[in-house]
Amino acid sequence: MAGDAQSQEPQSHEPQSHEPESQDPQSQDSQSQDKGTTHFGYEQVPVAEKVTRVGQVFHSVANKYDVMNDLMSLGSHRIVKRFTVELSGVHEGQQVLDLAGGTGDFSIRFSSLVGNSGHVVLADINDSMLRVGRDRLIDKGITRNVTYAQVNAEQLPFATDSFDCVCIAYGLRNVTDKDAALRSMLAVLKPGGRALVLEFSKPRNPLVGKAYDGYSALWPVVGKLVTGDAASYRYLVESIRMHPDQETLKGMMENAGFERCRYHDVMGGVCAIHIGFKPLASH
Numbered sequence: 001m002a003g004d005a006q007s008q009e010p011q012s013h014e015p016q017s018h019e020p021e022s023q024d025p026q027s028q029d030s031q032s033q034d035k036g037t038t039h040f041g042y043e044q045v046p047v048a049e050k051v052t053r054v055g056q057v058f059h060s061v062a063n064k065y066d067v068m069n070d071l072m073s074l075g076s077h078r079i080v081k082r083f084t085v086e087l088s089g090v091h092e093g094q095q096v097l098d099l100a101g102g103t104g105d106f107s108i109r110f111s112s113l114v115g116n117s118g119h120v121v122l123a124d125i126n127d128s129m130l131r132v133g134r135d136r137l138i139d140k141g142i143t144r145n146v147t148y149a150q151v152n153a154e155q156l157p158f159a160t161d162s163f164d165c166v167c168i169a170y171g172l173r174n175v176t177d178k179d180a181a182l183r184s185m186l187a188v189l190k191p192g193g194r195a196l197v198l199e200f201s202k203p204r205n206p207l208v209g210k211a212y213d214g215y216s217a218l219w220p221v222v223g224k225l226v227t228g229d230a231a232s233y234r235y236l237v238e239s240i241r242m243h244p245d246q247e248t249l250k251g252m253m254e255n256a257g258f259e260r261c262r263y264h265d266v267m268g269g270v271c272a273i274h275i276g277f278k279p280l281a282s283h
C-alpha cells in the first residue's frame with residue numbers, strides 16, 4: 001500500500017532461543033528447504049510462520065528502535081550508513097527505494113540528495129516501523145519528496161524499471177526468501193541502476209569475531225533494560241549469526257541477475273556493503 005501505513009495491532013510474542021544444529025547458513029538453508037522450515041534466529045520454524053515472527057519483533061522494538069541502535073552500535077551505525085549512502089552515488093533528480101527502510105535513516109539522507117526533482121519511497125513490511133519513520137520525517141519537515149509503502153521485499157509492487165537505486169539496510173537477513181527479494185529488487189531497478197545491501201556479515205579476523213560475539217551477547221540484556229523485551233534482541237543477535245557471509249551473498253546477487261557485484265567490508269567484516277547493477281540490456 002503506497003502512501004500510508006496500514007493499521008495493525010502490535011502483537012506480543014516472546015521468540016524462543018535454541019542453539020542451532022549448524023550455524024552455516026548454506027547448510028541451514030538446504031536442510032530447511034527439505035523440511036519446509038526456515039530459521040528464525042536459531043529456531044527452525046515453518047516457512048509461512050517466519051514473516052509473522054519477524055513482524056512481532058519489529059512491532060515490539062519500533063518505538064525504541066533508534067535509541068537501541070545508538071546504544072547497541074555505540075553510534076557507529078551512523079557512520080556506516082553515511083558511508084553506504086556515499087557508495088550509492090545517488091544524486092539530484094533520482095528515484096530511490098529505501099527497502100526495509102524502517103524508521104527512515106536512509107530516506108532522510110536520500111531525500112536531501114535527490115532534491116525536489118527526485119523521489120524516495122520508504123518501504124517496509126511493518127506498519128509500526130513505517131509509522132515511526134513517517135512521523136520522524138514529518139517532524140524533520142521532509143514532506144515533499146518521500147512517500148511510504150507497506151510492502152514485502154519478496155514481491156515488490158512497483159513498476160519494472162522504476163528506480164535508479166534500491167537500498168536495503170539491515171533488512172535482508174529478516175526476509176524469508178532472500179533470493180526472491182533480490183530478484184524483486186532487480187526487477188524494479190532501471191537498467192544500469194544499482195542495488196546496495198548493507199548487512200551484518202562475517203568478521204575476517206576470528207578475534208574480532210569473538211569480541212563482537214561477546215559484545216552482541218549483551219544486546220538482549222540492554223534490550224530488556226531499555227524496552228523490557230529481551231527476546232526480540234536475542235533474535236536480532238541470532239539472525240546476524242545466521243546471515244550468509246560476504247561471498248555467499250555476492251553469489252546470491254549474481255544468481256539473481258545482478259552484474260558487477262562487489263562488496264566492501266566495514267569494521268573488519270562485522271558489516272558488509274554489497275553493490276550490484278542491473279544489466280543495461282538482457283543478454
Ligand SMILES: C[S@@+](CC[C@H](N)C(=O)[O-])C[C@H]1O[C@@H](n2cnc3c(N)ncnc32)[C@H](O)[C@@H]1O
Binds near residue numbers: 058101106124125154
Ligand atoms: C533492522 S531494521 C532496519 C531498518 C533501517 N533500514 C535501518 O537501517 O535502520 C529491519 C527492517 O526490515 C523490515 N523487514 C523485515 N522483513 C521484511 C520484508 N520481508 N520486506 C520488507 N521489509 C522487511 C523490518 O520491518 C524492519 O523495519
